[in-house]
Amino acid sequence: MGKKMEINKKLLLIFVGCLTPSILFGAEKVGQTAFQSQKISKGVRGMAMGDAFVALTNDVTSVYWNPAGLMHISKDANQIAVSRINMPADISYHTLAYGRNAGFGAIGVNVDFLTTDKIVERTVDAPGGTGRTFSASEMTVGLSFAQSLIDNFSYGFTVKYLRNDFHDYKQQSFSFDLGLQYKTDFRGLILGIAVRNFGPDAKFDGTYTNYRPAQQGGSTKDEKFGTAAQPNDFKFALASSAKDLLGISLGEKDDILMSIQLESPSDRKERLTFGTEYNFQQMIFLRGGYKFNAGEENFALGFGLNYNLGGMTYTFDYAYLNFGSFDFASSGAGTADDSNLFTQPHRFSLMVGF
Numbered sequence: 001m002g003k004k005m006e007i008n009k010k011l012l013l014i015f016v017g018c019l020t021p022s023i024l025f026g027a028e029k030v031g032q033t034a035f036q037s038q039k040i041s042k043g044v045r046g047m048a049m050g051d052a053f054v055a056l057t058n059d060v061t062s063v064y065w066n067p068a069g070l071m072h073i074s075k076d077a078n079q080i081a082v083s084r085i086n087m088p089a090d091i092s093y094h095t096l097a098y099g100r101n102a103g104f105g106a107i108g109v110n111v112d113f114l115t116t117d118k119i120v121e122r123t124v125d126a127p128g129g130t131g132r133t134f135s136a137s138e139m140t141v142g143l144s145f146a147q148s149l150i151d152n153f154s155y156g157f158t159v160k161y162l163r164n165d166f167h168d169y170k171q172q173s174f175s176f177d178l179g180l181q182y183k184t185d186f187r188g189l190i191l192g193i194a195v196r197n198f199g200p201d202a203k204f205d206g207t208y209t210n211y212r213p214a215q216q217g218g219s220t221k222d223e224k225f226g227t228a229a230q231p232n233d234f235k236f237a238l239a240s241s242a243k244d245l246l247g248i249s250l251g252e253k254d255d256i257l258m259s260i261q262l263e264s265p266s267d268r269k270e271r272l273t274f275g276t277e278y279n280f281q282q283m284i285f286l287r288g289g290y291k292f293n294a295g296e297e298n299f300a301l302g303f304g305l306n307y308n309l310g311g312m313t314y315t316f317d318y319a320y321l322n323f324g325s326f327d328f329a330s331s332g333a334g335t336a337d338d339s340n341l342f343t344q345p346h347r348f349s350l351m352v353g354f
Contacts, residue, residue: 010046033230034229038175038197038230039265042093043349044079044085046275046302048289049275049288049298050274051291052259053237053259054066054194055181055191055239056069056259056277059072059073059274059353060079060080063097063144063345064095068154068155068192069156070099070107070145071154073103074101076102078098080096080352081095081350082095083095092110094113105145110144112139112140113138113139114311115136117135118133118134119134136166137165138165139162143160144156154180162202166204169204169205173230176199178194179195185330187240188243189238189244190240193236195234197231200230203226209223210222235263239260241255241257245258253279257277282306285306297322299322301320304318304319313353317348323345
């Protein structure tokens with residue numbers, strides 16, 4: 001018992017030690033980081049809980065939240081998840097992830113694409129448009145691995161290849177994620193931490209035309225693009241269930257999960273998020289969450305449906321994230337278009353386990 005308590009204390013110190021630098025040295029550099037798509041939440045179940053999901057993630061979508069959660073996939077089981085994420089300004093994000101618990105550890109692979117609608121090309125000489133259009137996109141390819149050190153403690157990491165295409169310019173780099181999960185003996189409390197998007201600075205290939213000297217009587221200059229840091233962040237979470245934490249039993253298969261999470265990004269202010277999930281008979285799930293100090297984002301709602309058929313498990317998840325004054329994507333005319341379901345800030349995903 002004493003040895004186990006000593007291990008628990010050491011693991012807790014690891015969590016606190018990883019979190020401390022983000023709190024002490026975090027800085028706000030809004031709009032100054034590369035690969036902005038890495039800041040977009042992925043994994044619809046977690047989105048519906050206000051992103052407070054680092055301690056609770058337990059399926060293939062752990063590749064997005066906390067790779068340590070991949071160890072909760074049943075041994076020798078496989079999971080595949082696909083999702084569509086709608087964003088303001090005619091931006092959409094599609095994700096595909098695969099996970100398997102191989103016994104000695106769990107592996108995960110994800111391929112994600114962010115795309116925009118056609119954008120009118122405008123230049124200094126043709127501010128009304130050149131008659132040409134272009135689009136922007138970002139792609140992420142990730143490979144994850146997770147392993148348990150002891151029964152209640154797991155770690156995981158993800159290596160990601162990143163690519164950003166904008167008009168005729170290209171930006172490429174790589175980054176790493178690290179995650180830990182630890183379930184304590186105190187009222188089922190789960191500690192989770194994720195350190196995400198750590199990698200080298202990146203810049204676009206080629207050159208651009210700098211018109212500022214010409215505005216001062218000089219000539220235009222072709223210059224190389226500058227570098228930008230990646231949007232790394234730290235997330236620390238505590239979670240438990242109503243049954244374990246409060247002793248409230250709702251039934252043999254019914255329960256309520258609760259989570260609180262602190263986030264410290266490198267390019268934004270710290271934020272606090274809360275999330276909850278009601279589970280009815282492991283079939284129907286109702287979810288909600290709230291984000292504090294998160295700009296236009298605030299509350300989130302969603303639900304999930306789980307069904308077993310022919311030895312396979314099918315899970316459908318839906319989430320709605322309120323964007324405040326950016327509720328609707330803009331149409332080409334620049335006006336709010338609320339007539340199309342898919343222009344709303346909805347998220348959908350389907351996961352299959354086999």
